[in-house]
Amino acid sequence: METESNIVAETAERIFADLADAQAINADHAGGWKAPLWQALTESGLPLSWVAEDFGGAGASLADGFAVLNAAGRAALPAPLAETMLAGWLLAQAGIASLDGAMTVVPAHPKDRIVLGHDGCLSGGARGVPFGHEAKHIAVLAHGDKGAVVALVDAAACRIDEGTSLGGDALDVVSFDAVVPLQTASAPRGFDQTALMLMGCVVRSLQIAGSLETLLAISVAYANQRVAFEKKIGQFQAVQHNLAKLAGETSAALAAATSAADAICSAASFDDAVFLEAAAAKIRCAEAAEKGAAIAHQVHGAIGFTEEHILHRYSLRALGWRDDFGSESHWAVELGRLVAGRGADDLWPLVASR
Amino acid sequence: MTAALRFDPIRLPPVCEQLRQEVRAFLAEEIAAGTFDPHKPQREDNDAPEFSRRVGERGWLGMTWPKKYGGHERTFLERYVVTEEMRVANAPTRRFFVADRQSGPVLLKYAPEHIKMDILPRICRGELCFAIGMSEPNSGSDLFAAKTKATKTDGGYLINGAKIWTTSAHIADYMIAIFRTSPSTKENRRHGLTQFLVNMKSPGIKVNPIAQITGQREFNEVVFTDAFVPDDHVLGEIDGAWKQATSELAYERSGPERFLETYYVLTELVRALGPEPDTRGAEGIGRLVAQLHTMRRMSVSVAGMLQAGKEPVVEASIVKDIGTVWEQQLPHRVRELAAFVDAEDSNHATLDELTAFATKLAPKLTIQGGTTEVLRGIIARGLGLR
Structure with a gap:
């Protein structure tokens, strides 16, 4: 953007x-x-x-x-910048001040559920939490008696099972076994886990779009430099057309992600319009990541498959980010249900309203 | 890479939404009056001259052109809204669509003043149908291989040869065509073609229909035998059409017609799957809607950049590439997703019929107005690969 x-x-x-x-x-x-x-x-x-x-x-x-x-x-x-920003944003929704150091946000998947009990303790588990064990604090969106609650938690109070993402960054399971939060506050009216997931979708969509921009740039540069069959490979029409398709996927991801970001910037709440924009962005960016990463690797040939080359830093992160805050399959089902529920004749007005 | 791809998140301004409601109300009236059936895409030779005039009366033709030529000096974004609403409603736009999108802007740029004053107001009133004479029996995508000759004679040119795949030539009042005025040169194989305005009613022009696999009859072969075109009907530079032909492509390539051509099968799929589709159906709808929404946002973005005076040539080609491939695949995706729909459902017959039609139409979508291969070549050049 x-x-x-x-x-x-x-x-x-x-x-x-x-x-x-x-x-x-x-x-x-x-x-x-x-x-x-x-x-x-x-x-x-x-x-x-x-x-x-x-x-x-x-x-x-x-x-x-x-x-x-x-x-x-x-x-x-490869640092928890997006996660800390998102955590700070979540805490701010409930008027909780952020603390210094890296943070992450829980849950990172639509179906994971953290509950705030009567005793003031958090329980539940969250899978696929990005940079979980690198975070000092965790911003949690929990289900309380009277609705959604935002909690600030010391990461040391949680059990963290370490894992890694496709791109090699920390991606952990965070378990809450009677964890006492440092601070809690009610989420604002209308703010729920779906809202957090949609915000996460836009963040990941922008990151995927960005990684595709670089995949395109380095693939074009490589095609203009690598010689095979006595020509730069970028002069072969088959390679040109593959790169044109990569440019198309990059464009689609960029357009969907920036549009969804713009929608959130100007929306008063997480309504159907934001839902369409954010879910569509995540779906389309995830599809673009798959097609785009495949083309970038194809253009690079064997060298792009080595650890030494930087290509995987972009391709594998783009592919890994597809899963955070709900995969494209999850959001496609949700968006499909929304569209079906509104009815066939309301589809075009919904699309045209954006 | 030459420059970063840009798709600014442009929104249609409020004036567009008001206009959208006006267009929808107008189309609802036309449907109620029986002018056209929104559930039947352009399947017959549905020329609708009266409808064309009424669209003109509303001020929806030549929307962006100067008022002195009958235009309305409105924005590309307003025109965008009218175009997409007509397309989604399956309105019979054939008579005016080419003139409004393409021919008018060419005349505005290259025709002499008296021709502009004569023709443009009539396009704006919805009275004129235009055809485009590009392809020939032995030159399609390779535009610059055109052989049909324009030979200088007293006061004008004599045309001999043939154009082919000429949409609407059988009802057109005028054609904007390229003819060979000189041979190409060694240095520039694109040299030697000139753009002309041809009155289709003049003698020496024969229009032969070509039936298409959809059962439609909009293609034609147009044969010229000593057809006379006066000097003042030359558009732009003699022998220099190649400089002109590519300049307007961004307008032509990125519009809503580049992804909405088979939209009706998606609507009918949603109807057939009902308010509570199963997981497979819901996921299928969700993906298609996400793809549709993304393309529309890309297309609106290009329209907004054009309005702002930018030249997003590569972005426009990308919209047409992705959009036409999508609308081509759409009937096949719909067929898969509808595979388990109960055949007793009320709109199943409609869905089948529309899907069959869209399936037959699909192959042409990635050919007309610049094939996928040509577009990808343009994109590759924009990326710095050529």
């Missing part, structure tokens, strides 16, 4: 270029890049972009934050 003059996104891009270079990270197996990167991000206020200044955040607009996340996707950023 390129906004004309987005200082926040430009700041983020500078940090990504300086401290999260894909080549450098790929070669640094000891993880020496992690601390300086996170420190620079923190100093710039980016992780708490969506937290008001009164609550210790940077108070950036939703739109600026979305632009940062699109850029993070272009960089295949």
